[in-house]
Amino acid sequence: xxxxxxxxxxxxxxxxxxxxxxxxxxxxxxxxxxxxxxxxxxxxxxxxxxxxxxxxxxxxxxxxxxxxxxxxxxxxxxxxxxxxxxxxxxxxxxxxxxxxxxxxxxxxxxxxxxxxxxxxxxxxxxxxxxxxxxxxxxxxxxxxxxxxxxxxxxxxxxxxxxxxxxxxxxxxxxxxxxxxxxxxxxxxxxxxxxxxxxxxxxxxxxxxxxxxxxxxxxxxxxxxxxxxxxxxxxxxxxxxxxxxxxxxxxxxxxxxxxxxxxxxxxxxxxxxxxxxxxxxxxxxxxxxxxxxxxxxxxxxxxxxxxxxxxxxxxxxxxxxxxxxxxxxxxxxxxxxxxxxxxxxxxxxxxxxxxxxxxxxxxxxxxxxxxxxxxxxxxxxxxxxxxxxxxxxxxxxxxxxxxxxxxxxxxxxxxxxxxxxxxxxxxxxxxxxxxxxxxxxxxxxxxxxxxxxxxxxxxxxxxxxxxxxxxxxxxxxxxxxxxxxxxxxxxxxxxxxxxxxxxxxxxxxxxxxxxxxxxxxxxxxxxxxxxxxxxxxxxxxxxxxxxx
Numbered sequence: 001x002x003x004x005x006x007x008x009x010x011x012x013x014x015x016x017x018x019x020x021x022x023x024x025x026x027x028x029x030x031x032x033x034x035x036x037x038x039x040x041x042x043x044x045x046x047x048x049x050x051x052x053x054x055x056x057x058x059x060x061x062x063x064x065x066x067x068x069x070x071x072x073x074x075x076x077x078x079x080x081x082x083x084x085x086x087x088x089x090x091x092x093x094x095x096x097x098x099x100x101x102x103x104x105x106x107x108x109x110x111x112x113x114x115x116x117x118x119x120x121x122x123x124x125x126x127x128x129x130x131x132x133x134x135x136x137x138x139x140x141x142x143x144x145x146x147x148x149x150x151x152x153x154x155x156x157x158x159x160x161x162x163x164x165x166x167x168x169x170x171x172x173x174x175x176x177x178x179x180x181x182x183x184x185x186x187x188x189x190x191x192x193x194x195x196x197x198x199x200x201x202x203x204x205x206x207x208x209x210x211x212x213x214x215x216x217x218x219x220x221x222x223x224x225x226x227x228x229x230x231x232x233x234x235x236x237x238x239x240x241x242x243x244x245x246x247x248x249x250x251x252x253x254x255x256x257x258x259x260x261x262x263x264x265x266x267x268x269x270x271x272x273x274x275x276x277x278x279x280x281x282x283x284x285x286x287x288x289x290x291x292x293x294x295x296x297x298x299x300x301x302x303x304x305x306x307x308x309x310x311x312x313x314x315x316x317x318x319x320x321x322x323x324x325x326x327x328x329x330x331x332x333x334x335x336x337x338x339x340x341x342x343x344x345x346x347x348x349x350x351x352x353x354x355x356x357x358x359x360x361x362x363x364x365x366x367x368x369x370x371x372x373x374x375x376x377x378x379x380x381x382x383x384x385x386x387x388x389x390x391x392x393x394x395x396x397x398x399x400x401x402x403x404x405x406x407x408x409x410x411x412x413x414x415x416x417x418x419x420x421x422x423x424x425x426x427x428x429x430x431x432x433x434x435x436x437x438x439x440x441x442x443x444x445x446x447x448x449x450x451x452x453x454x455x456x457x458x459x460x461x462x463x464x465x466x467x468x469x470x471x472x473x474x475x476x477x478x479x480x481x482x483x484x485x486x487x488x489x490x491x492x493x494x495x496x497x498x499x500x501x502x503x504x505x506x507x508x509x510x511x512x513x514x515x516x517x518x519x520x521x522x523x524x525x526x527x528x529x530x531x532x533x534x535x536x537x538x539x540x541x542x543x544x545x546x547x
Contacts, residue, residue, distance in 0.1 A: 011066060012073075013107055015099040021076075030069045035076045041094035043082045044102075052081040054091050061100055063107045065134035073107065075100070110135065115149060118142035119546050122531050143534065146542050154179070154186045154545075156204040160229075161211045161517035162218055164192045165524055167537065174537070175218075176524060176544075178517045180211065185520050188541045194221040201225025211514040212503070213237045219500060233503040234514035235466045239428055242462060245493040246424035249455055252335045252489075256448045257418040263426075263437035296341075303339040310334040351384035352377075352392060359389070363396050370394075418445070427459045430467075455487055465508045472505045523547075 012020065017038030024031040040049045056078045063071040079093050093102075100107050106114070114137060117126045123139030130137055157179035164173045167190075175189035175197060189196050198221045201207060211232045212218045222231055250257060302323075309319050320330045332340060352359075355377045362373060374382075374389040382389075418426075418441065426434070426442045434442070446453045458481065465475050479501070482494035497504050507513070527543055528535045 013063065013099050013109060015096055018096075018099070025069070028069060030066055030071045031074065032063075032071065033074045033076070036078060036094060036096065038094065041078075041080050041092075043080075043084065043087060043089060043092055044095060045089040045092070046082065046084050046087040048082070048084050048087070050080040050082050050092075052083065054079040054081050059100075061105060061107050062110055062135075064110050064113065068134060070134045070136075111145065114142060115145045118145050119149075119543055122527075122543070123534055124532070125530070143539060146539060146546075149542060149546060151542070151545050154184075156206040157181060157186060158206065158208045159211075159512060160207045160209070161514050161520075162197070162222075163213060163514060163517045163521055164215070165521050176517065176521055178520050180512060180516055183516065185524075185544050185547070188524075188537070188544055190537055192217055194224065197221030198225035201229075209510070209512060211512050211517065213514060214241060214500065219503065230506055230510075231503040232506040232510050232512055232514075233500060235507050236513070236515065236518070238466060238504065238507060239463060241493065241496075242459060243424045243428045245489045246427055246455065246459060247420045248331070248335065249487065249489040250418075250420035250423040251332055251340070252337060253449070253452065254336055254338045254340065254420065256445070256452065257420065257423055259448060260418045260423075260441055260444045262416055262418055262422065263435070263441040299341075300339050303333050303336070306330055306333040350388070351382065352388045355380065355382055356392065359392060360396070363393075368393070368397070427456050428463065451487060454485060455490060458482055458485060458487070458490055469509055469511075471509055475501075475505045475508045 012032065012034070017036055019035045019037050020032065021035045022031075022033035040051045042049055056076055059075045059077060061073040061075055063073050065071055075096075077094055077096070079091055082089050082092060095102065098108070101111070104111065114126075114130065114135065117130060120126070121129060123143045126142045127137065127139035130142075159180035161178035161180050163176055163178075165176050166172070167174050173192045175192045176185060177187040177189070177200070178184070179186050187200065189200060192215075194217050197218060201222065202225045205226070207226045207229045209230045209232060210222050210226070211234060212222070213234050214237050219231060222229060305323070306319055309322075310316075316327055316330050316334060319325075319334070320327045323330070358377065358380070359373055362376065367373060370390045370393040371386070373393060374386045377389065423445060426438055426445070429438070431439075442456070446456055458478070461478055462482075464470060465478060479494050479498055482490045483498075485491065524540070524544055528540055531540065531543075
């Protein structure tokens with residue numbers, strides 16, 4: 001390049017055999033003319049050097065911007081004669097691989113920057129950013145750069161994690177494969193079929209250990225594709241399956257749960273001030289009461305019908321076909337000793353909740369001015385808007401004029417006794433994580449019935465199997481005890497585990513689990529949602545594997 005333009009020479013692409021011929025700086029664009037000056041060029045077909053010049057022509061390229069100025073390169077290149085007799089190419093254009101690819105309209109360094117931005121941001125977000133950086137290309141061009149990228153070959157891992165991910169939740173699923181040693185995704189498969197997994201494992205021999213969830217399809221695919229590999233069941237899914245079995249067990253003993261108060265959170269150890277007690281809601285309107293009574297009556301009628309059919313010998317499948325209900329609902333109603341009630345969850349107190357007693361007091365004293373009441377509670381530390389106070393005052397005024405008791409600002413009280421899900425979580429939770437109230441509720445639960453005490457004891461033993469890595473013998477002993485326990489829910493759970501006993505026993509000894517794979521699935525979901533409707537499988541696979 002010319003020595004008369006030292007700064008420009010430093011900013012332009014560095015490639016041998018180029019001369020800076022002209023540079024024009026406009027209002028928003030810089031135009032640079034470069035001329036190729038190499039005395040010879042290799043033929044792209046035979047590779048031999050050619051010196052005979054045929055002609056020259058000009059190419060226009062986009063380059064990295066200089067500040068707020070876009071840069072266009074006018075590159076003058078030549079065509080050469082190939083004098084090799086056995087070469088099929090007679091005339092060729094000289095290549096400048098350090099500067100630009102053949103037929104490209106952008107320099108190599110600009111294409112690399114755009115490719116990095118495309119992989120990081122995707123099409124739409126990347127297009128908005130590069131337009132502000134004076135490298136304006138369309139979102140479709142960025143996606144094209146992603147698709148054109150050739151990914152490096154990944155070595156076959158010895159420790160493999162496998163899990164499914166939703167391409168369209170409830171309809172289509174794919175499979176993600178993770179190298180547990182290198183902490184990276186090595187492949188995405190378009191489905192979760194047995195033969196797809198087995199085929200990939202056959203094409204990549206050398207896998208020694210595979211962690212997976214409780215899927216039968218993955219277990220069979222691994223047996224077919226890598227029969228020598230050890231399978232390890234995921235410990236989180238084992239605990240989750242146990243909690244589901246316990247929830248069904250406690251659903252059968254709902255009348256016992258009503259005798260155990262729901263444990264309250266341990267506020268003594270919590271940071272910050274203790275939360276105020278929830279305010280009791282005003283009585284419901286008559287129409288709401290009637291609607292709730294109708295709903296409860298319909299639920300009770302459905303429960304009675306299902307229980308009657310079930311006790312007469314009808315199967316769960318037959319009942320759900322006759323009543324057109326989900327089989328999970330039928331099983332819950334059929335096995336429950338009392339009609340399940342819909343939960344009433346606690347609502348988080350609003351900003352105005354601590355000041356409602358004061359506002360009611362001032363209202364009773366005769367102060368009905370909403371602006372004045374807002375100023376008074378604001379002086380006491382209320383940080384919300386005036387509209388919250390105005391809505392509360394309007395509810396009080398409506399209550400005085402119509403006798404209607406309705407307040408959207410008071411949360412509904414939660415149920416004061418244990419429910420099946422809460423009882424199952426008490427059992428599964430680690431002892432060190434239970435507070436005093438939860439431990440007391442669990443102790444009361446154990447004392448209610450011998451069957452409950454037996455279920456809690458068996459559950460604690462099962463959780464200790466993989467939390468403490470107690471080994472194969474302890475696992476086999478637990479399976480035998482659970483099957484002989486007489487508790488239907490734990491017996492079915494143990495029978496299912498025995499069908500996958502080798503993987504379950506490996507979970508009790510191996511340090512590896514599928515948690516890392518679940519984390520990679522979360523990252524995949526983030527990328528898929530970031531890509532909106534453009535998350536086709538090939539594009540998503542490129543972005544995941546290139547990360």
